[in-house]
Amino acid sequence: MANMITSELEGLLYGRELDSPVVKVVRALSGHGAVSTSQIARNTGLARSTVSTILADLKRSNLVVEMEARNPGPGRPAVAHSLNPEAGTCVGALLDVDEIRVIVADVAHNVVADLAMPVEREYSPTKAARVVKHAVDTLYKEHSLAYASLIGIGFAVSAPIAPDGRVMRSSALPGWQGTDFREALEPVLQKPIFADSESNCAALAEMMWGAAxxxxxxxxxxxxxxxxxxxxxxxxxxxxxxxxxxxxxxxxxxxxxxxxxxxxxxxxxxxxxxxxxxxxxxxxxxxxxxxxxxxxxxxxxxxxxxxxxxxxxxxxxxxxxxxxxxxxxxxxxxxxxxxxxxxxxxxxxxxxxxxxxxxxxxxxxxxxxxxxxxGKFLDNDNCLGAAGLVLRHSSRLK
Amino acid sequence: MANMITSELEGLLYGRELDSPVVKVVRALSGHGAVSTSQIARNTGLARSTVSTILADLKRSNLVVEMEARNPGPGRPAVAHSLNPEAGTCVGALLDVDEIRVIVADVAHNVVADLAMPVEREYSPTKAARVVKHAVDTLYKEHSLAYASLIGIGFAVSAPIAPDGRVMRSSALPGWQGTDFREALEPVLQKPIFADSESNCAALAEMMWGAAxxxxxxxxxxxxxxxxxxxxxxxxxxxxxxxxxxxxxxxxxxxxxxxxxxxxxxxxxxxxxxxxxxxxxxxxxxxxxxxxxxxxxxxxxxxxxxxxxxxxxxxxxxxxxxxxxxxxxxxxxxxxxxxxxxxxxxxxxxxxxxxxxxxxxxxxxxxxxxxxxxGKFLDNDNCLGAAGLVLRHSSRLK
Structure with missing residues (x-):
């Protein structure tokens, strides 16, 4: 069941119909977590009535669930909508100098698992892919999650990544300059890859969950x-x-x-x-x-x-x-x-x-x-932001 | 005849259907001057075939004309499309400390007239509106242009303008802080108003016509x-x-x-x-x-x-x-x-x-x-960029 919803979600997130209203709504939910109908309308530029109709459809197919808004104003608590936490998971991985850290979050923006592994310095991209794969397998087994529920892996890298997916300079990760990040990692991970620098991921964490x-x-x-x-x-x-x-x-x-x-x-x-x-x-x-x-x-x-x-x-x-x-x-x-x-x-x-x-x-x-x-996150912001890349669908390497 | 085309152009530029393909094409032409079908497709995200069909329609209604591309590569000269220069005009006005300068351009990006008028320092917004109106009337009479052909007036202001249209600070224009720019000028000018700071207009001039x-x-x-x-x-x-x-x-x-x-x-x-x-x-x-x-x-x-x-x-x-x-x-x-x-x-x-x-x-x-x-423009870039605001449809005060 969960796998079927995940396939449907992936079809919407990674399909070609970027301009279609339903994709806009799904991306707004994926990127912002629990939000009200009005917020979705504002974010997507769609009419409130269109958003309501789409949400009703998505609820029927179990992709979306309803909950009370986290910060309701005075009066009647606003209703918020969120992607069904069971509809999919994503992974955020921090490639640090001597450590690789991985978190798992669901598409409703909840962090469900966290693991840090020491690695020998000056590791290669292939080594990084294997360590991340191993960590993800371990965590998914431990938390009874299916690898099929994983909709994408985001990387926070100690180096800048060009929009074309190449590592622009390598200071903390020697020898990585010029590496095509997706080409190096996707064969091992077999999932859509997203990547940005550590600091940009940290900013995304503050923007999605924190002080910004x-x-x-x-x-x-x-x-x-x-x-x-x-x-x-x-x-x-x-x-x-x-x-x-x-x-x-x-x-x-x-x-x-x-x-x-x-x-x-x-x-x-x-x-x-x-x-x-x-x-x-x-x-x-x-x-x-x-x-x-x-x-x-x-x-x-x-x-x-x-x-x-x-x-x-x-x-x-x-x-x-x-x-x-x-x-x-x-x-x-x-x-x-x-x-x-x-x-x-x-x-x-x-x-x-x-x-x-x-x-x-x-x-x-x-x-x-x-x-x-x-800032809200004085620790682990990069890793959280890396998961955020997947949820916001930003910095995807194609 | 020209007036009819102008009304049609205004209907497209200022209508509500911002997402409609024809509006996207018209805005791409207005913002970029003479461009090829492929460039329009790239700018709008529309299919090349869709763009071709729309261009054919727009040519039939005389809104668009065809010309040889300005910088054709080797081989067959590329065909470029442009808004019909007769479809409309726009004005760029520079509000400087002791001078107000006005240029008139057509929607095909040609500058057709230019006038600088000294003004007493510390002039008011109303005074500025009247001086600009007078200059425009003079220039339009001189060049046998109809005021009805004017689709918008852009202002390059010696002060920053907030997105809500208010003057944020007034250093060069004392007393203007907090002024609602559109409210102050539109009653006299009776046209859509666009405004940005001098420097931002200068940047737009370099981006549209110059070194950028x-x-x-x-x-x-x-x-x-x-x-x-x-x-x-x-x-x-x-x-x-x-x-x-x-x-x-x-x-x-x-x-x-x-x-x-x-x-x-x-x-x-x-x-x-x-x-x-x-x-x-x-x-x-x-x-x-x-x-x-x-x-x-x-x-x-x-x-x-x-x-x-x-x-x-x-x-x-x-x-x-x-x-x-x-x-x-x-x-x-x-x-x-x-x-x-x-x-x-x-x-x-x-x-x-x-x-x-x-x-x-x-x-x-x-x-x-x-x-x-x-830079290409070491003089008059602000004023040119002010006209560019109208053509690019950016910084419109609503």
Missing amino acids: SGSDNFVLLKLNQAVSGAVVVDGKALVGASGSAGEVGHIVVDPHGPLCRCGNRGCLELYCGAGFVAKMAADWLGRSIPVDEIVARAVQGETGFRRLLADAGEAAGRGLSMVGAMINPPLFIISGILAGAGELLLAPLRASYEKHSFVKRDDVDEAHYPVFRV | SGSDNFVLLKLNQAVSGAVVVDGKALVGASGSAGEVGHIVVDPHGPLCRCGNRGCLELYCGAGFVAKMAADWLGRSIPVDEIVARAVQGETGFRRLLADAGEAAGRGLSMVGAMINPPLFIISGILAGAGELLLAPLRASYEKHSFVKRDDVDEAHYPVFRV
Whole structure:
């Protein structure tokens, strides 16, 4: 039974009739999870009555189920529609430097399983395909899921992927440059393949389930050892001609500054990354200290650690003011290990943004001034976003 | 006769059937000028046979005419289709600080008239409407055009315009902030109103007629007294939450640098604008010298002036490397008065971009490295782009 529904779902998702109203409705459900009839009408541009008729048909064939909306306003709870969780599953896989992580989600946007496997560094694409296949087989057996229910596999890759499916540059995954990602993985996995960079997947996770929910335009800044990011315009994370869109951490803020691991001088990462905070703390204490401890002790009130996080926030805010003068997104999501400090980081970040911003708070109505928000997923966002690629049907490699 | 065709064209352009194939074809012709059947099929997603049938119908009703393609390849010259130049006209108007400039173009993308009128500074929206109406009436009389043939008026405004049609900030046009642009102008002009910022219109001019022809993703940098720009993503120039998208000239490159007219310190404009070049030249010569003379004498070979333009190019290249680390467009268009120096400016700009860029030339295939090109329109691009808003049917205020 479930397999039959999956085939029908696949027929709709992967068929040719992209312009047909029923496909539009199914894609809206797949991409947005539980939504109301009005939201589907808005997303698809279809008339509300058309949407209602299609939903009734899809319910009869068991592809769609009804539930109470998650965030109903006052009054009568709104009814939400969702793809039937039994209609299909998808997989999100993170190809990290020394680890491959896999999650399984159903088409109703619920995460049902999660597995991380260490791998030897400098693994090949074929090795990656085999590890993912093995992980998926293990998880599907464990959770009594049929491989036939799997509608697609999304990959979060530590490298930029061109729209034609080739790995544009390989820094974290040596030797992968130029690899046709789909050609390398599909023969082993035998499923539709989707792929994007780690950071773009992280942005998608925040957009679908997290702090950017409901926002189609925002910039993500992740303050980890590496400072990375993503630029989302009209619901699409930019890749860029050379795959460097969103590399906010490598804006050169001081051409005479210290050398960066990327080979330039004075990159933003050197002034607001977890590495900067760790190094400053080690200089101060005379011994090394883990970054999560720095964040925790700052939260507990230790002034020196608070100052370090404020310094990082100030540098990040200056960097984001540059983003503000270029693309001026309405929303900034600040994520990564340093974002665990919350307002200790964000308050100085906002103040510094305002100081260096071309448009000041008083220049525009409040609604036109950007919002700064801590990300929801400080861990595992890439992997979740990789599953999101399948559900949103974005970055499919054909 | 012409009026009847215009009514039919307006019915198609402003009707409700946006999804109908004939409207798609008409909009492709209106937006792209003379194009082949295949190009229309590509732009609209319609089958080639469908496009052919529609074109035949439109030719019978005189809305479309046939011509030889402007850039035919070797062999048989391709046939291009265009809207009948007699089917309608549009107006582009630039609302500058002390001048209002108007051009008239036909729907086949030919500029047929041009008029600039001085206005007293700090003019009101109503005054602007009246001046434009007067200019249009004058030009239409002079060229024996009927006001009924006018399908829309586009405005290039020295201020950002929100998608809802309100002026977001007013710097060059004091008192305009919050003005509902359409509400202020439509009663006098009685035509559909389109509006975007000067820079976004300039980008549209380069995209429709100029150096970015055929490119849907690029960044424009204009090196005039002010350094301005535009960011075009998927054919759309970004506005930004506070209207500061594309303000590349106001990226703070040195927070301890000199004060900028915007109130910040060390903006990029201070290191690569025409004002910087003029000031340096004046310091050197002991007297002021016009910027166009500096550019001309650099072109003629005077070393000091060459060095000044190289300095400006170097600063601009560093600024664009930041754009490269954020949105990484495949194409940069360099425009404005300094761009008249051509390679004297562009060569150091490219070298500086490469030096500070996160992705170096050797990191990627040549096709993935950005291209730098001098703009086609170093004058009047805003006004031309304003007419382009109408032809592309973008930024219409409803």
